[in-house]
Amino acid sequence: VQDWRITLAWDGRRFCGWQRQPNVVTIQQVVEESLAAVLGGASVTVTASGRTDAGVHALAQVASFQTDVPRSPVAIRNGLNFHLPPEIVCLDASHAPPDFNARAWSRSKLYRYRILAHPVRCPFRDGKVWHIKKKLDVRAMAEAVKPLEGAHDFSSFRASGCTAAHARRFIVSATVTSVDSDEIHMEFVGNGFLRHQVRVMAGTLVQVGLGRFTPARIATILAARDRCEAGRTAPAAGLWLVRVETGDGPINPRPPQ
Amino acid sequence: VQDWRITLAWDGRRFCGWQRQPNVVTIQQVVEESLAAVLGGASVTVTASGRTDAGVHALAQVASFQTDVPRSPVAIRNGLNFHLPPEIVCLDASHAPPDFNARAWSRSKLYRYRILAHPVRCPFRDGKVWHIKKKLDVRAMAEAVKPLEGAHDFSSFRASGCTAAHARRFIVSATVTSVDSDEIHMEFVGNGFLRHQVRVMAGTLVQVGLGRFTPARIATILAARDRCEAGRTAPAAGLWLVRVETGDGPINPRPPQ
Numbered sequence: 001v002q003d004w005r006i007t008l009a010w011d012g013r014r015f016c017g018w019q020r021q022p023n024v025v026t027i028q029q030v031v032e033e034s035l036a037a038v039l040g041g042a043s044v045t046v047t048a049s050g051r052t053d054a055g056v057h058a059l060a061q062v063a064s065f066q067t068d069v070p071r072s073p074v075a076i077r078n079g080l081n082f083h084l085p086p087e088i089v090c091l092d093a094s095h096a097p098p099d100f101n102a103r104a105w106s107r108s109k110l111y112r113y114r115i116l117a118h119p120v121r122c123p124f125r126d127g128k129v130w131h132i133k134k135k136l137d138v139r140a141m142a143e144a145v146k147p148l149e150g151a152h153d154f155s156s157f158r159a160s161g162c163t164a165a166h167a168r169r170f171i172v173s174a175t176v177t178s179v180d181s182d183e184i185h186m187e188f189v190g191n192g193f194l195r196h197q198v199r200v201m202a203g204t205l206v207q208v209g210l211g212r213f214t215p216a217r218i219a220t221i222l223a224a225r226d227r228c229e230a231g232r233t234a235p236a237a238g239l240w241l242v243r244v245e246t247g248d249g250p251i252n253p254r255p256p257q
Numbered sequence: 258v259q260d261w262r263i264t265l266a267w268d269g270r271r272f273c274g275w276q277r278q279p280n281v282v283t284i285q286q287v288v289e290e291s292l293a294a295v296l297g298g299a300s301v302t303v304t305a306s307g308r309t310d311a312g313v314h315a316l317a318q319v320a321s322f323q324t325d326v327p328r329s330p331v332a333i334r335n336g337l338n339f340h341l342p343p344e345i346v347c348l349d350a351s352h353a354p355p356d357f358n359a360r361a362w363s364r365s366k367l368y369r370y371r372i373l374a375h376p377v378r379c380p381f382r383d384g385k386v387w388h389i390k391k392k393l394d395v396r397a398m399a400e401a402v403k404p405l406e407g408a409h410d411f412s413s414f415r416a417s418g419c420t421a422a423h424a425r426r427f428i429v430s431a432t433v434t435s436v437d438s439d440e441i442h443m444e445f446v447g448n449g450f451l452r453h454q455v456r457v458m459a460g461t462l463v464q465v466g467l468g469r470f471t472p473a474r475i476a477t478i479l480a481a482r483d484r485c486e487a488g489r490t491a492p493a494a495g496l497w498l499v500r501v502e503t504g505d506g507p508i509n510p511r512p513p514q
Contacts, residue, residue, distance in 0.1 A: 009381075088380060090377065120346055121338065122346065123346050124266075
């Protein structure tokens with residue numbers, strides 16, 4: 001059996017997120033169906049480094065699968081791109097080390113939240129940014145984001161329906177910058193994020209940018225461990241999974257039996 | 258009567274170019290209908306700095322109109338954006354000097370032709386770039402573009418159906434550069450361009466990039482004044498009107514009567 005690593009990009013507008021669900025179209029389902037076509041009908045399970053919400057975009061998601069059907073890396077990549085709909089693309093396919101699992105081997109992810117900060121909408125960025133017409137104080141947002149770096153209990157920034165066992169996560173880097181004169185990017189690097197965590201952090205930082213919260217209030221909200229203290233969840237449309245780094249083995253290996 | 262200057266951006270995929278035509282939807286028609294709604298039903302003619310082909314995009318087209326209906330600049334801009342479809346936006350509206358005419362006052366235009374040079378397609382740039390999977394020699398293209406600068410008879414680079422009285426045009430600047438690791442941009446600044454001129458130049462430069470034409474052949478093609486010597490017309494999807502500069506009066510003023 002061969003382990004494979006594939007890198008996928010997608011425009012998430014038309015899909016109900018990554019994970020297979022009944023009665024809706026998801027990225028996982030479409031990728032698995034396309035891959036089955038490439039593998040001559042053999043059904044296959046594709047594991048991504050993590051789930052993404054409906055409407056979220058990916059520039060380079062990493063995923064893994066196993067198959068005993070012999071195919072070259074170029075045949076996998078080009079075959080997938082032939083079968084995938086226009087909104088999804090396989091950027092790369094390569095042989096992976098034995099037992100490679102994109103979820104278990106994932107070490108860090110970079111998420112970018114894009115805001116279009118301009119009085120008028122942009123015909124080229126519909127569904128790809130959160131459009132905010134009011135002026136945002138980027139310096140205040142850049143100051144406010146810093147207390148989110150490090151290991152914290154992010155209970156204040158998780159979706160009410162989040163099912164993770166605990167809310168402790170580690171953010172390696174959190175930044176807010178102006179880009180190309182009309183965008184503001186909030187970028188977060190970490191091993192894993194809670195459900196809606198990046199979007200709740202983004203929505204709360206926008207409150208700072210609008211002058212409704214002081215930058216210092218972010219630390220207070222974090223300490224409260226109460227979702228009601230934070231701002232609204234920012235729309236999925238502005239969220240981009242930019243990069244995934246994988247290590248050389250699973251992060252929580254099963255103990256030898 | 259008040260003269261107005263508006264700046265428009267659009268995604269051209271769904272439209273049959275700027276100019277009104279029977280039985281198809283054009284940018285001019287949609288902008289004029291939206292403007293009429295803003296002006297309480299008064300019909301109005303909008304003049305752009307030039308026509309653009311079906312499928313061509315604009316980042317900042319300049320257009321003009323006259324009306325005696327009193328409106329503030331913000332009311333014109335926001336009203337247009339309320340009525341325009343998502344693919345078209347008014348970036349700015351302002352009072353213009355008397356008799357301002359975007360076509361007659363236009364001094365220079367910057368057109369950008371975008372190529373996605375990558376073995377796989379991109380889900381975010383469908384219809385916005387010309388996707389070429391083969392390797393292109395950007396240095397050869399950058400060398401080849403230089404003879405196009407200056408005043409020349411561009412008969413070799415005009416559409417066979419072009420109705421301009423003569424083919425002499427002046428290109429102030431012509432460049433080919435690599436951008437963001439996977440795009441190649443060909444940029445042309447000039448006062449006016451013949452029908453399909455930028456697209457024929459782009460298509461011919463791609464032949465150089467593919468190694469089918471030598472860089473020196475561009476000068477030979479230019480001297481031939483024969484459309485059959487040049488390469489194919491590049492697809493409209495890659496062409497962007499980036500910027501228009503207007504002067505302080507018409508470039509060919511009518512002689513005083």
